[in-house]
Amino acid sequence: MFAFKVLMCSLLVMASIFDMASASKPVCTDIQLSSRGYRLKTEVFHDATSVVAMDVLKRKSRSSCTFGSSYGFHGNTVWVNNGCRADFRVCYKATWVLVICSSEHFRPAMCPIPTGGKRIVALDLYKKISRSACRLNQSFYLRGNAVRVVDGCRGLFKVTFENIPTY
Ligand SMILES: *[C@@H]1O[C@H](CO)[C@@H](O)[C@H](O)[C@H]1NC(C)=O
Numbered sequence: 484m485f486a487f488k489v490l491m492c493s494l495l496v497m498a499s500i501f502d503m504a505s506a507s508k509p510v511c512t513d514i515q516l517s518s519r520g521y522r523l524k525t526e527v528f529h530d531a532t533s534v535v536a537m538d539v540l541k542r543k544s545r546s547s548c549t550f551g552s553s554y555g556f557h558g559n560t561v562w563v564n565n566g567c568r569a570d571f572r573v574c575y576k577a578t579w580v581l582v583i584c585s586s587e588h589f590r591p592a593m594c595p596i597p598t599g600g601k602r603i604v605a606l607d608l609y610k611k612i613s614r615s616a617c618r619l620n621q622s623f624y625l626r627g628n629a630v631r632v633v634d635g636c637r638g639l640f641k642v643t644f645e646n647i648p649t650y
Pocket of ligand 1: 619620
């Protein structure tokens with residue numbers, strides 16, 4: 484009977500685990516950048532370890548926007564130069580992942596975090612799904628490399644890792 488309960492329990496826990504974004508999946512964002520007075524302009528993505536792609540969506544300047552000579556990226560930094568002004572789409576490896584975790588029927592659940600070996604520096608509620616409250620250290624907790632939820636808290640949690648930009 485005990486073994487059966489343990490099995491049922493782990494099945495419920497398994498069912499509540501759904502990893503939203505893997506640690507390696509890039510996040511994309513649109514941004515306008517302008518090289519005023521033909522000067523170099525940089526923008527740091529503080530929640531990125533590295534930019535993986537940068538594309539011109541719409542050029543706004545008369546000066547051309549050419550990858551490598553008037554725009555580009557390096558580590559978690561993007562840049563424009565030589566009078567290039569444009570809307571860009573920047574894709575980067577984020578320093579965070581979203582993990583869904585659900586305390587079904589008010590039972591506790593543990594949801595593993597795909598850390599990729601990185602150190603966790605913060606756990607925040609990203610979006611509450613349940614009617615029950617989700618409060619840090621009251622109904623959700625960081626337990627090693629897992630999110631623990633209790634008392635009917637169900638939500639999407641943002642786990643932030645230590646940022647070591649890669650160049
Ligand atoms: C939550 O608990 C952790 C340790 O378990 C502690 O480091 C952290 O400061 C607490 N946060 C809040 C907001 O209580």
